[in-house]
Amino acid sequence: MMLKTRDLCETIANDSDYKGLLAKVEKFLGDDEARLTYQSVHERGQELNQKQQSGLELAESEIAEFENARGELLNNPVASEFMQAQQALEALQGSVSRMVGMTLELGRVPTEEDIAQASGGGCCGGESGGGGGGG
DSSP, rough: OOOHHHHHHHHHHHOOOHHHHHHHHHHTOOOOOHHHHHHHHHHHHHHHHHHHHTEEEEEHHHHHHHHHHHHHHHSSSSHHHHHHHHHHHHHHHHHHHHHHHHHHTEEEETOOOOOOHTTTTOOOOOOSSSSOOOO
16 A cells, blocks of 8 residues: 555656646745745734734734735745745645545545535535535
8 A cells, every 4th residue: 555655646746737836835945035024924914813813903004014014925926936836735735635535434536526525515416414614
């Protein structure tokens, strides 16, 4: 079984789309300005989120400052491509995990219908009584 798992990993690692995503991540990691801007915006977003969750009201100036910094970050093509690549890699990881998990659960390769039902969006009859709200 581990040989087949290695084959899957090799297929993913050699995929041109995957390599393109990795190249964007590596370009971002090599760009100090983009990395520091991203880190600063990310940390500030976490601070504001924690403040809001603590029941404190955010000042308009804090929100405007954050939105301005976030806008600058999104205008940086290296950082923007990194964020898109990061989302795509997370989606890929989630898809692979779901497929493997469903295979282990079902004892077979999941069909498109199995996947649609697990996602809570079956199309062809067979109401499942409401899927879970996991995400």
